[in-house]
Amino acid sequence: MKEQSLKLGIETFLDEGYYKKYLNQNLALLTNQSACLKNLTPSYFALREALGERLKFLFSPQHGFFAEKQANMVASNDEVEPFFGLRVVSLYGPRLKPEPKHLQGIDVVFVDLPDVGCRVYTYIWTMFLVMSACEELGIKVLVFDRPNPIGSQVEGPLLEKEYYSFVGLDSLPLRHGLTIGEIALLFKKRHFPRLELEVIPCRNYKKSQLWLDLSLPWINPSPNLPDFYSALCYPGLVLLEGTNLSEGRGTTKPFTTFGAPYLKIEKLYPKLKELFPEKDWGVVFRPLAFEPTFDKWKGKRCYGFEIHVTKPLKFRPVEFGLRLLKLIKMEYSEFEFLPPPYEFEMEKKPIEILVGSKELLEWLMKKDSLDFDLDLSYTLKRYQLEISTLSLYEE
Template identity: 45%
Template sequence: MVHSGIDRFEKTLPRRFYGLRAGVLIHPASVSRKLIYTKDILFESKKIRVKAFFGPQHGIFGDTQDNMIEWEGFVDKITGLPVYSLYGKTRKPTAQMLDGIEVFIVDLQDIGARYYTFIWTMALCMEACEEKGIPMVVLDRVNPIGGHLTEGPVLKVEFSSFVGLHPLPVRHGMTIGEIAMYFRQQFYPKLALTVIPLYGWKRNQWFDKTGLPWVIPSPNMPTIDAATVYPGMCLLEGTILSEGRGTTRPFEIFGAPFIEPEKLVKRLNEFKLKGVFFRPLYFNPTFNKFSGKLCGGAQIHVIDREKFKPFKTAIAVLLTVKELYPEVNLWREPPYEYEFEKLPFDILAGSYRLREEIEKGSPLKDIEQWWSEENEEFEKIRNNYLIYK
């Protein structure tokens, strides 16, 4: 039976934090295994005194539906405490927000992909807490797509953005607690960090094998199926193609009005990708790209998730669309996630190399080779911070 950090908080919080005034970073999936909201657990705890809540992208209740929609802070009606937005006028807690805070607690459900912004909100909170001398406690959570698989290129520092501030491969195979330990050692060495670890989790365990309840961490991450394909299909945010936002299967469905589904799927099947089946379809997004327009495309059905490679699959999709529709400029223009100069695709990919390889029509196996080499190098760093076997 797996227990998250919040399930172990009352019994394992170090005594040195007892009675301290706390700031708490949470979102909708910050719940115990009994589905009790972390907000309520910590507010009612006798171990600490919550003084303020902080929320990442989509807010503490997940009420901003689409991506890149900012939200403003407010006063919580139930607790009467301030809720500060870290996805609006500021993404890093200000000194005023942290005034009177003696410990900063983080409880966020990550998805296991570098571009999911919650780990970067945590990183900016780590920076702010280091500057103010405030200790941080991270309540660890399961990596829902497993902690044993990694894939994709490692971010180059000159392409740092809010979808990647520090070097990580796209599918990083780490828990948020392990990532916090890596960030602390490499980038915030003066921060006093405590991680309350998971109990009972093994690295090769997917979320649906843990017995923990799935609560959507963001509005367009409704299922473990969406999380499984996300490390690859989120790349489509940096293109003109629809990544399925505005449908009931975001990231599993993709396409555009100019695509012929059967033609697309026939070419994709020639890659002989493992663990995946492409089903041709038409869809009509209700919001985001091509809202109200009929799109041709496909749905990704993962039939063996241990063999399925989401990042490789996304590159196969882009190579196929580029080959079939060479006259189309695939690349979306900035701004994107607070980056106003570099192409959105490049900051998602972590460099310009991937886009250039797709433009050239390089063989998929050759592209995979160089990012696999980058991944192997990062493994040497990653291994220093892994908590679980």
């Protein structure tokens, strides 16, 4: 018997006739251009065709509706998209949460957004704030689910309240292991009990699957995630945003490349191979030099490495990123943690809100040892027990 192919939440909604319930309602959609059907039709095209002028306007997250803006407080303006003349209301900039005037007359807000499985990726927090606004006004939220491209593995500390920011408004681990629909269910359970929420699941999907297993085209969800491997490395390499190490922005290989002018790659290379043996980590390092065209070290020659993940199921990006930072901090006096601001946080250092755990920050900042001797299992077990009750899919 032939295995049935994956069907995205938006495709389930359209193909199985769910959309007919909404033909007489006023609708808004939180999305960007990277949310597409499997045939690469933009979701909002398909919804407009099915629902006509019931789709009144669009909300856009960080990076803008066309996902062209760079990161870290590069605001997007309200605009009008060119195909249907739909108004686009930006939710990244001076405004992070919809105002009541934006939702006046709206019955349901649809959400169709790609996520990459990491707490720091801000699209889920825009959804969080949309859910908050909708609960306050008695408006339904309907989420079209999509696969988590890096699977169901969970890694990293649970975010502690003192480190809440726009890269974490709720206690999730860095690698959260959920689909965006499951995250919406978790947010409702924890914070929005009065919200009317519906999640349209994917069909023929197992949540342990990686993007490589799904035969789906990769569409950049934001400018600096050009492929699956950049997304897989992201939960660890994003920590470099809080340092003076380049995470590869301004190159063609962001989040799989790292470096700085001060690295001595001929000395660092054997230490990386010793710390991250391929048989245990599923990763190989290729030494290189690169020159970022923008962002950190723009126009300067950086020495570093490209990360080649050879065994995606073995690779643990969060622990990898933490150990990598600790090694370079111990080896190079030129290494620095950057000051704020970062993602609208004006007081705490970026590394603090990225890591989000006091104990782990103390290990990173103070302890002169590469031994990763922190036991995160208790908090993660609690989290995994909680999310198991919300799972929409088999492993």
